[in-house]
Amino acid sequence: MGQFIQQLINGLTLGSVYGLIALGYTMVYGIIGMINFAHGDIYMVAAIISVTVITLLAALGISAVPLALMVTLLVVMAFTAVYGWSVERVAYRPLRTAPRLAPLISAIGMSIFLQNMVQLTQGARVKPIADMMPGQFNLFTFDGFTVFLSYTQLMIIVVTVILLAIFTYLITRTSFGRQQRACEQDQTMTALLGVNVDRTISLTFMLGAALAAIAGVMVTIYYGVVDFAIGFVAGLKAFTAAVLGGIGSLPGAVLGGLIIGMLESFWSAYYSPEYKDVAGFALLILVLMFRPSGLLGRPEVEKV
Amino acid sequence: MTTFQARTHTVTLTERLKDATNVALIAILLGIPMIGLHTVDAGGKLMVATRWPWLLAFVATMFFGRLALQFAIDQFKLKRLTRQRTRTLELATPRPWLKWLGYGLLGFSLVLPIAFSDNRYVVDTATTVLIYVMLGWGLNVVVGLAGLLDLGYVAFYAVGAYSYALLSTQFGWNFWETLPVAGALAALFGILLGWPTLRLRGDYLAIVTLGFGEIIRVILINWTEFSGGPNGIGSIERPSFFGLPFKPDSDDGATFASFFGLEYASEHRVIFLYYLILVLALLTNLFIARLRKLPVGLAWEAVREDEVACKALGMNVTNVKLSAFAIGAMLGGFAGVFFAARQGFISPESFVFSESATILAIVVLGGMGSQFGVVIAASLLVILPELGRDFSEYRMLLFGAAMILIMVWKPGGLISRREPSKVLAGVEK
Numbered sequence: 001m002g003q004f005i006q007q008l009i010n011g012l013t014l015g016s017v018y019g020l021i022a023l024g025y026t027m028v029y030g031i032i033g034m035i036n037f038a039h040g041d042i043y044m045v046a047a048i049i050s051v052t053v054i055t056l057l058a059a060l061g062i063s064a065v066p067l068a069l070m071v072t073l074l075v076v077m078a079f080t081a082v083y084g085w086s087v088e089r090v091a092y093r094p095l096r097t098a099p100r101l102a103p104l105i106s107a108i109g110m111s112i113f114l115q116n117m118v119q120l121t122q123g124a125r126v127k128p129i130a131d132m133m134p135g136q137f138n139l140f141t142f143d144g145f146t147v148f149l150s151y152t153q154l155m156i157i158v159v160t161v162i163l164l165a166i167f168t169y170l171i172t173r174t175s176f177g178r179q180q181r182a183c184e185q186d187q188t189m190t191a192l193l194g195v196n197v198d199r200t201i202s203l204t205f206m207l208g209a210a211l212a213a214i215a216g217v218m219v220t221i222y223y224g225v226v227d228f229a230i231g232f233v234a235g236l237k238a239f240t241a242a243v244l245g246g247i248g249s250l251p252g253a254v255l256g257g258l259i260i261g262m263l264e265s266f267w268s269a270y271y272s273p274e275y276k277d278v279a280g281f282a283l284l285i286l287v288l289m290f291r292p293s294g295l296l297g298r299p300e301v302e303k304v
Numbered sequence: 305m306t307t308f309q310a311r312t313h314t315v316t317l318t319e320r321l322k323d324a325t326n327v328a329l330i331a332i333l334l335g336i337p338m339i340g341l342h343t344v345d346a347g348g349k350l351m352v353a354t355r356w357p358w359l360l361a362f363v364a365t366m367f368f369g370r371l372a373l374q375f376a377i378d379q380f381k382l383k384r385l386t387r388q389r390t391r392t393l394e395l396a397t398p399r400p401w402l403k404w405l406g407y408g409l410l411g412f413s414l415v416l417p418i419a420f421s422d423n424r425y426v427v428d429t430a431t432t433v434l435i436y437v438m439l440g441w442g443l444n445v446v447v448g449l450a451g452l453l454d455l456g457y458v459a460f461y462a463v464g465a466y467s468y469a470l471l472s473t474q475f476g477w478n479f480w481e482t483l484p485v486a487g488a489l490a491a492l493f494g495i496l497l498g499w500p501t502l503r504l505r506g507d508y509l510a511i512v513t514l515g516f517g518e519i520i521r522v523i524l525i526n527w528t529e530f531s532g533g534p535n536g537i538g539s540i541e542r543p544s545f546f547g548l549p550f551k552p553d554s555d556d557g558a559t560f561a562s563f564f565g566l567e568y569a570s571e572h573r574v575i576f577l578y579y580l581i582l583v584l585a586l587l588t589n590l591f592i593a594r595l596r597k598l599p600v601g602l603a604w605e606a607v608r609e610d611e612v613a614c615k616a617l618g619m620n621v622t623n624v625k626l627s628a629f630a631i632g633a634m635l636g637g638f639a640g641v642f643f644a645a646r647q648g649f650i651s652p653e654s655f656v657f658s659e660s661a662t663i664l665a666i667v668v669l670g671g672m673g674s675q676f677g678v679v680i681a682a683s684l685l686v687i688l689p690e691l692g693r694d695f696s697e698y699r700m701l702l703f704g705a706a707m708i709l710i711m712v713w714k715p716g717g718l719i720s721r722r723e724p725s726k727v728l729a730g731v732e733k
Contacts, residue, residue: 035511045338051343052337055343055350055351059352079333086334098711098716099672101447101668102716106711108665108707109705110704110708112704113701115700115704116698120698120701122338236514275523275526277522278519278523281519282519284511284515285500288508292508
């Protein structure tokens, strides 16, 4: 029982991270209908930048955790958003009217490029940082097993919930959200109605990158180690989460992330850590067989 | 965006400078966290170090690079505007030069090992190119002809390779006995994966195939009793020349060298393997060329062009897709058997996602559905990194950049015009 609750908490934390990355996927997919293959690597870039920023802040002697955290988040989000913007500009915009597979290939190229760029400029070795927020709540003890919730875990879960709320509001209630949903449906018509489609798409990429940046900072603080190769697997899991939850749906992305995170954490604890990836993908295949549009997605009507 | 009137106003230098300055500003923002700053390990603790001169060099490169690029584009556009464009859209003009180029390449590939008989490295690289050509042709059936996006093609390659490795090391099967069995197994896997998932829309299919590829890899890594785990399977029997092994000398019967009265040389096997994959690849090409003329091949292309129309005409779309999937998988399996036989050692390391991505890149870069494009793209993608060995640190970086640039430059692939296999009678060519 104690272990069960503990795995639940760990799974929720992991799932929140996947959910944050998945939000970026789902937004980009929603607006241009393409898998942003470089998204996982944007997340990796963010994690690497956050290592630099955290180390720099520590060297400057800024040790107040809330201040350091806010500065790190803002700086990393800003830089990562520029990366997101550039990826769209270089690998997607020239190919907007191209055959559907072309942007996919250029995005895979971008993913390879980013990984190797980081490996070259920042080195291939794992980068460790000191725990920024040590400490935990000891929730209760059951049969000698103390269930705890660390401050970092609590922060990750709370941040995810807040961001989900903010972004749902942004997409459903604001003018930008309306423009974004309009682009999703018909870019030409939206442009005719005076919406700057290019800018809306750019902004969506930047927001997606900023979300990945938050996930990157959280993971850096949570695990304390980061390297240039973390993007691929995390991106894959997050995309699985987005599809599982129903791509295009924001709550779906977070729900999918939570399911994948918990499945992994329980599977590792009770069955075998080696096969946790198999479990996630098998679940995805099962869900897609019976609910092709994901858990919360709307079924797509084929237009002739 | 298309403009209805050619732009008449000439671009001033100031505008160009402004544009390049913007690019330089973006470069500064991109460069600061990656080039300007980096973390170094200082006795177990990370320290931030700076590299401002590098950043300056990067920004300057971007600035002048952008200027030069814009200048080149302007010149190009000017030329285009002055040239009268009267060509209308045409359907499938035959391109005889392409055919002759194909024959030329075929001739070259036939004499290559003889021409380079003293250079084992060239023959080895050419063999690798041919493996990728074969994989590309196999995947081309799925992606290019049937229009199904498969991101886990390497799984079928792995099935073929492990079938041969296991059957030969455990049961002593030889190459030729295993080939059909491995092909059938790979096809079976294709059907197993395709049957539940082919009803899905394109992008979902992509992610499911990607997941399937990962599942196969994870199983191969972890199921140690079955696949040897991360250590892989070694000392796999090499293919023999109609029963004549390529060995210095053997106790039981003749070897290739002794039978033909030749001095034993390790090159014999290299050259034999080259011709073996060449024959396999050519058979694959012939097979696909025939299939394209049969109803099933025409159905693939029809489904690719308009699935709803096919359904309305009463075609069983799922079966059509399934056949493409199975045949593509089978060809991947054949290539896998050859790969295992050539290497003599296989491990899950060879079947990672980046392999799938490379094969897909070959198909898309070459121009989907174009058999010849696959050959060009495979040669490019294998030879470019080989050439880059001297500056090996940068080769994957350049590889990624090249993928982006080629796609932006030619989104339809290098040989981009698709020629339909069937044209309505009476439609002028």
